[in-house]
Amino acid sequence: MARVRGVHADASDEVAQLYAAACPRLIGLLTVVGGSRADAEEVAQEAFVKLLQRWSTVREYDDPEMWLRTVAVRMLVSRHRRHRVARLALPRLAGPDLEHADPGGTDDLIDLASAIARLPIDQRAVLVLHHLVDRPVDEVARVLKVPVGTVKSRLARARAALAPHLVDSEQLS
Known part of the structure; x- marks a missing residue:
């Protein structure tokens, strides 16, 4: 090396x-x-x-x-x-x-990755760190140097933005 x-x-x-x-x-x-x-x-x-x-x-x-x-x-x-x-x-x-x-x-049917990609970067970062990397909210706050309340509000906004794209399979039948 x-x-x-x-x-x-x-x-x-x-x-x-x-x-x-x-x-x-x-x-x-x-x-x-x-x-x-x-x-x-x-x-x-x-x-x-x-x-x-x-x-x-x-x-x-x-x-x-x-x-x-x-x-x-x-x-x-x-x-x-x-x-x-x-x-x-x-x-x-x-x-x-x-x-x-x-x-x-915009397409009516979009996959989760595409929906996540459309989120603002701040919301995307908290969503991925919290849900995909499985970090607790307080650790996400430390990583991003923002208050815990900011992480929670960004998570709530991200979830609300993704909700229409997360259709239950029973609704599709």
């Missing part, structure tokens, strides 16, 4: 082991939260770079993977916010013809 400048061999071996164990799970989590595997892979790599830079401190934590997951989710949320601001600004900069353009129709 090639050595990383500024990182001792033992540290790079430890990070390599964490990478091998945690990276597939992290990419899966970020893909569900962000909706894009390519973005998830980029953010995961950026999170591991931050981990390398802070390994002497993070290695002492009880759960370095939790630190990594926290950093990665925050980075993904920030990335989505920047992209959203850019998308909203583009039509205004382009002129009135594009400002009222429909970005695409």
